[in-house]
Amino acid sequence: MVVRLLAVLFWTLAAIPVQLVLLVLPGRAWERFARFYWRGMAWIFGLRVTVIGEIAATRPVLFVSNHSSWIDIIALGSVLPASFVAKAEVGRMPVVSSVARLGRTIFVSRTRTAVGRERDELIERLEAGDNIILFPEGTTSDGNRVLAFSPAFLALAESAVRPYVQPVTIVYDELDGLPVHHCDRPEIAWYGDMELGSHYARIGRRQSLHATVILDAAIPPGTFSNRKMLTQALEARLAHNAAALRQGRSWL
Numbered sequence: 058m059v060v061r062l063l064a065v066l067f068w069t070l071a072a073i074p075v076q077l078v079l080l081v082l083p084g085r086a087w088e089r090f091a092r093f094y095w096r097g098m099a100w101i102f103g104l105r106v107t108v109i110g111e112i113a114a115t116r117p118v119l120f121v122s123n124h125s126s127w128i129d130i131i132a133l134g135s136v137l138p139a140s141f142v143a144k145a146e147v148g149r150m151p152v153v154s155s156v157a158r159l160g161r162t163i164f165v166s167r168t169r170t171a172v173g174r175e176r177d178e179l180i181e182r183l184e185a186g187d188n189i190i191l192f193p194e195g196t197t198s199d200g201n202r203v204l205a206f207s208p209a210f211l212a213l214a215e216s217a218v219r220p221y222v223q224p225v226t227i228v229y230d231e232l233d234g235l236p237v238h239h240c241d242r243p244e245i246a247w248y249g250d251m252e253l254g255s256h257y258a259r260i261g262r263r264q265s266l267h268a269t270v271i272l273d274a275a276i277p278p279g280t281f282s283n284r285k286m287l288t289q290a291l292e293a294r295l296a297h298n299a300a301a302l303r304q305g306r307s308w309l
Contacts, residue, residue, distance in 0.1 A: 058261040064101045068094075069156060076159045088138050091160045095134030103265040106132050110272030113223045117183040118275060119213055122225035123295050124192035125200040125246040127253065128260070129227055132268045134160065137225070139188035142179070163189070176212070183218040190225075193288065199249075200229065200242030203299050206292040211284040219278035224271075224291055226298035226308075231267035236305075271298050271308060 072094045079087040099106065112118075120139055122129070130141065141157070145166035148154045157164075163182065165175045182189060193210035194203065214222050229245045230237050237245070245266070247256045260266075273294060281287040301308035 058258065061101055061261055065098065068097050068101065069152075072097075073155070073159060080159070080161075085138075087161070088140075091140075092135060092138060094160075095131055098131045099135045102128070102131060102261075103263070104128065104131060105265070105267045106136055106270055107267070108136050108270045108272065110274075112137065112272060113221050113275035115221050115275070116186045116188060117218060117220040118188045119183075119211075119220050119222045120188060120190045120225045121193055121211075121222055121291050121295075122190060122227060123198070123203045123299055124194050124196070125198045125227075125229075125242075125248065127247050127256075128229075128245065128266070128268075129192075132227060132270065133190060133225065136270060137188070137190060139190045140182070141190045142192070161187070179213055180216050180218060183213065183216065183220055189213070189220075193291070197246060197248040200246035201239060201303070203292065203296040206288045208285045208288040211288050211291075214278070214287055215284050221275040221277060222287065222291070223275040224273040224294050224298075226271040226273075226295050226302070227268055228299050228302040229266060229268050230302060231265070233264050233266075237303075269302055271302070273298070 072090075076087060076090055076094070079090050118139070120133075120137055122133060134141070140161040140163060142163045142165060143157060145164045147157055147162070148164040163175075163179060179189065191210050193206040195207050195210070196204070198204045211222075214220065229242070232241055232245065244259055247253070276287070281290060298308045
């Protein structure tokens with residue numbers, strides 16, 4: 058576990074100056090390097106990711122995913138060309154906040170005084186062609202179910218930018234080379250009042266982890282008459298996909 062932490066530290070320190078330069082250059086080299094960085098992190102943690110489906114070719118895209126662990130950031134960051142939306146608390150966490158900012162993470166507090174400014178920042182990023190990853194559950198689950206989605210998170214789908222919305226389902230299905238069972242998921246998931254350090258102490262001692270990510274076809278703007286209907290459809294689809302993956306059956 059200590060060796061992994063040291064590897065994370067050295068890999069991050071090596072990546073920081075590169076990303077700082079790329080962020081001031083024109084183009085999307087910063088986005089490609091962010092994926093490269095997360096792939097390196099996945100290798101350090103023994104995390105393999107299998108992707109089923111294709112990333113939407115049209116920009117901007119709102120990737121809407123279920124969420125059960127901090128490991129989701131590594132897994133999804135390694136395969137999706139996008140920036141995350143995170144709680145404001147993440148922006149105050151040592152080291153983690155620095156890494157998040159280098160990936161152009163958007164921090165939101167959803168307080169009454171800040172909601173307008175935060176919405177404008179998200180819209181500006183979409184107008185610039187940036188893809189964004191949303192976790193509409195608003196928190197992490199225990200990995201055995203998908204929590205209810207909040208329509209408020211899909212307000213961006215109704216903005217003037219009118220992005221495509223692509224459903225993303227992530228399920229961890231192998232732990233140390235063996236199938237993940239119901240009792241194993243709370244070890245992988247980081248939820249409730251779990252401390253990050255104690256959770257890492259459990260999962261960090263594992264040799265390998267595998268995640269399957271399903272990318273459903275992107276939903277064109279205007280497909281649903283309002284965001285409540287869109288939210289319900291996304292929640293149902295991701296819950297179906299996740300249940301099918303956990304049970305080893307077809308999700309089609």
